[in-house]
Amino acid sequence: MFDLDIPFFPEQASTIAVLTDVFTFGVIGLGLIIGIIVVILMISFVVRYNHDTTADRTNPVDEHTTLELTWSFIPLVLVLSIFVWSANIYYNLYNPPSNAINMYVIGKQWMWKIQHPDGQREVNTLHMPVNQPIKLTMTSEDVIHSFYVPAFRIKQDVLPGRFTVMWFEATQTGEHLLLCAEFCGTEHSFMVGKVIVMEPDEYEKWLREGQTALGANAAAPAGQTISGDALFTQKGCVTCHKIDGTQGLGPNLKAVGTQVELDTGDKVDYNEEYMRESMINPQAKIAKGFSNIMPTYQGQLSEEEIILLIEYVKLLNGGK
Amino acid sequence: MSLATPTVDTHATGHHHPEVRHQFDDLEQQHDSYSLGMWAFVVQEVMFFSGMIVCYFIFRYKYPEAFIAGSNHLNLPLSTFNTVVLLSSSLTMALAVHAAQLGHKMRLLQFLMATLILGSIFLGVKVYEYKDKYDHNLIPGYNFKWETESTTTEHGEATDEPESLNPALKMPPLAQQVEVFYGLYFILTGAHAIHMVIGAVIILIIMVLAWYDHFSPNYYVPIEMFGLYWHFVDIVWVFLFPLLYLVDRAAAGGH
Amino acid sequence: MHHHVIPLKVYLTIFGSLLFLTIATVGVSYMPTVPIVHLIGALIIAAIKTTLIVMFFMHVRYNSHLIWSFASLGFFFVLLFMVFMMGDYISQYYSLTPATHAVPFDKF
């Protein structure tokens, strides 16, 4: 009769959580079996061969190659099978399903900024629908952070200067802890937020409410800066990049397909990574038929603005 | 090489060469120990430089254009001259060890002197190169400026427009990447130069010891060990020279 | 002492080869070819020069197996270090979610 609510086990709120738990406790169990056998043997030897006992000590062995090879080989086979099991789960973690909703996360000392596909933004909370794969594209404005949701058993470092990606599918509605797992400075322990998992229709409702509250400019929450299309004009993208089908100095962004052919003849995926790089380091991969004239926007665009622009350009192509 | 404490009574062998330290049985064991210890030290030094050279490779892989641009901006004739100087100093050092083996005191001193002079020439040229970088605003993190010639010359009229739209335009990433190259250049050559300076000081000490007849054909371990150090410093340069100065010279016909 | 005294001629021959290889490495970098060839060429020549210096100037050729092993140990570990480090960076490009700056191997 315990009234004390002692937590032993974190809730399993994602598809991956089940896999991880089965795996982890499987390995711990296996290890404990071997460990306990060794400890029992050790204790029994200590008792049996204590110096004041009369146990049989004739023919002591101090070398036995077959035995050595056996207890080297069996654990080796065991760990190799563990490896296959673990690699399988891990590989899945980096293979987001194609129907995943893409959300952006920006880590900053000491808060999480999150942006939904239609521009809805929030800080330190992540509203998301249940039973729907979510892909997070993440970056940091300053130091390394790490996006960690214990209930989902997922974690991914958030690096400045590049995107990292993770995905998960929540299976339980409710609030889950969102933590920063990489030490990031003074207020590290306060870089804490919530993941709020909702039924899909509630999530839709939440999104709509957010939008009505914001009025006409759907992509810009109150008090925050600017929307993607406004940025597109303000930062001068529109000077070279046409969005109406005509040809400008730069590639027509509306006409860009799922792949871009480069002047080197290579093809690259037209994804967030490529778009981000094209803004930060335009010379790196130049689209075929265009000159190397675009200036860098490094230092000109905050990570938030880059994400707004990426989303804006993606919308031009029908959200792909 | 006298010992502070006579320890003959504790030795199983009882008779000791005066140049053998108390912990060793004989000259051969002493020589082998010093030699192995020095090689372990060289291995340590190899790993020390490998840390920096790994950084170099990572960034060369990430920023190939910047490395070509930055490298082609370095002074090749001067550095080739310096390479020859350093290789020569390695030769004179090897000859100094040779002279010590044969017990030729004056030749030993002459070769050590030659090594010292060649090392100083190398360092002098290095100082000149650093000064030159300073004059051309190529000190990363301090006064670094990099003109991106390719964009302005090839598409002169086109670049004006976006720049005028963004008056606060910072350095393009190519410049930042070249800055990383120059950062590595200074770190690598700087670490190498520090090793040279330490080497030069040790040569001076060895010369004084040699002058006072400290060494003999039986006992020249310090000279031999220092030779290993000096040759190692030379090897570092053998790698630094092509890695820093010779990145794709063919690609930069225009420079 | 039992130590091998190397004839002067050997030192001079090695020095001559080193000078020749220095000129060769400059020449290689001017060869009109793809960048990776320059890099590999430069590294091969540097490795040959290193071997010459280690073997003759540093007397490893005339030394015990132990010294020989230690001389190789450092370089072997540098190689391992490089392979594993570059392995990470190069495979970034081929990952399912590649890093922003990842470039294919032939861009080296």
Place this chain on the structure above:
Amino acid sequence: MNTNITSVSQTHSGTEAAKMPEQHYLNAGYDLKSWLLTTDHKRIAVLYFILITFFFFVGGLFAALIRLELVTPKGDLLTADVYNRVFTAHGAVMIFLFLIPSIPATFGNFLIPLMIGARDLAFPRLNLLSWYVYALSSILFVTVVLLGGVDTGWTFYAPLSTSFANGYVVLTIVAAFFAGFSSIFTGINFIATIHKMRAPGMTWFRLPLYVWGHYATSLIIILGTPVVAIALILIAVERVFRIGIFDPALGGDPILFQHLFWFYSHPAVYIMVLPGMGVISEVIGCFSRKRVFGYKFIAFSSMAIALVGFLVWGHHMYVSGQSVYAGMVFSLITYVVAIPSAIKVFNWTATMYKGTIYLQTPMIYALSFIGLFIIGGITGVVLASMAADVHLHDTYFVVAHFHYVMVGSAVTAYLAAVHFWWPKITGRMYSEFFGKLAAIITFIGFNLTFLPQFVVGYLGMPRRYYDYSFAPEWQIWHAASTLGSTVLAVGFALPVFYLTYSLIYGEIAGQNPWGAKGLEWEEASSPPAKFNFDKMPIVNQEAYAYDTPARGQTHFRGVTSRESLSIPPTSAETSHI
């Protein structure tokens, strides 16, 4: 049969009363100069022992602050900034000033020449220099702490350390750099000594396993330490000169730092634990009165751990943004490197089979080492698995795991070594009762402290948090852990008292109070003479040549007769490779 400490002296008095030797290294000079300018490896070991023990307790003090802060979910004892500085100081002091030099610089220094039959290490003055470099490093660390500390964590991750941290990062880096060079000098010394200074007949496969452990450790030190030295220097260079190496804002790459850092800092774990494993082999062999089972497998497993252990560093970086494929390769090699560690555990257990086991203090420490190392090993395999590590990385599960390996194993081995060789170092016996008591308290306290951390780690508590008011239900585990840590503190503090007491009032140990095999026991007095041996020993038998004692015959019987050892070897056995 009564074999506690009183019977040890009784058996001595049975033949002749144990006496202190007239001349030994401790009375070879009493003035300060004879200590501070000594080149005697034993005196340098004592100098190291004093400083290292001091810093163990300094680090422990910081640990106590951390545990006290975490008793309550709210951060009410310290401020966030102070807490960050405290755990950084705890990590840096414990790792750079205690764990890495602990066994090598004290017991390695003291014992390697004695065990292989040499008068001293190959480079005695370099050895003294390494102590001074260590002392300099420790002074710098103390300065940093007194000035206000540093808040990067001992891992110095960029760009936090290069562009954002506001503590004395550069000074700390200089201190860590010197600590690294101190250990490099020690490593070079050990390598040359073990290769070149072995007594006639002391072939490689007659070496005590302890020496093998140190040989493997020394290889790691010379191959790994320079890399972390340069990584830390680059941090300092970036911080001071704003040269972009690691900070993406300057064009650098933060993952690169993690690679350079863990290239050393993972093998550094083996620097801490391999000598400890060597200690355990000695102790188990001695107190089981048996040749250590599978000598060659244990010796080669040390070498395998040292060399393959270099290729697993990426398992600290599964979620860092390293490529998935690199993560898999590192994970695979990590599993492989778990095998030699398992082999050691199996072999120690098998050694006890048909042995004659005496549960003296060092043996209790050794047994608790094996128990704790098993837990550390199992959780190590869990963390080596990418699937589990994604959840557990940077949580208290990891904290608990590496404390099981570093404190549970390395510190326990250190204490086993202290108690095993204390009579050899000081010539006196400590109280066996208090020794056993401390060993048992340490074992219980340790588990009480760190088992709860596994649970709270699995619940999701990230490391380096000082406030967990978002999940107050975790408090019970933290409180349990803090409670355990007070028990642990008692266990660690006890030896200070009874060992110090034994220095003056302890019984005279005699040359070989444990009846142990090995040159340091059989050929050298306790404490050893200034140049270790009266006559340079010649070895003609295997290590651990314990013969099964007849029933009832105690083996704590003092001095073995020298004649049995003095058969000259054939010259072929005297191979100096």
